[in-house]
Amino acid sequence: MADDSRREFDTEGVKKRFMFVNRRAPYGSIYALEILEMVLISAAFEQHAAIVFIDDGVFQIKKGQDTEALGMKNFSPTYRVIEMEKHDADEDEDIDMVWRIIVERESMEARGLDADDLIVGVEVMAAQDLSALMAEQDVVLGG
């Protein structure tokens, strides 16, 4: 493995707004799991983050997931770690980091879900408002 040290950038004091866009169902492909890994790593960099669930991505945080018959790992409890990171960021005055967990209203309603069906506490946001928020981001990563 090559030496990482010569590839470091000076990011001292950089604070950006990241948005992570989850738009696919949790187990049909690997995107949901790997974007979750991305979100968790980003916490160490203390950047602002909006974790967004749209389209079938809403199913990623639905309560009561059972993957036993699929032979896949049920990783939905890990979303609670995001909620904990958000909580820590909200409570700790020394951490200058705002995390938001957002579900697009239209996607949620089209799937017959409401916020009580979800494993984490979310902000429910209309597509139009989410679009405006997306436009304000510095970095938008998806999967």
Add this chain to the structure above:
Amino acid sequence: MKFGIVVNEGPFTHQASDSAYLFTKAALEKGHQVMRVFFYYDGVNNGNKLSSPQADDRNLVKLWGDLAAEHKVDLVICVAAALRRGIKDEILAEGFRISGLGQLIEASMAADRTLVFGD
């Protein structure tokens, strides 16, 4: 302009790697800076030196490696995604290195724009 590039799909199945390569090459030739190209999801397959496309087709793995050699572009394969897919140092193509997801976040912090090529 300082660009960060993210490639989310492997070579050939999707056009994402071609588009990312062509963009990166064009940006460098125009004098822009590419801080890092980060390969995630199936994108890690772009660094598999065992890839052997037919002779009359483009060889994306080699094209990326040539670009790295010519312009000193930092091509980083995500370690967690790579191990899942059997991409290890033993089969890592010239010009690539394996490192962590933090390299993606860091490059995005350092770049003016982060461009994602995926499906």
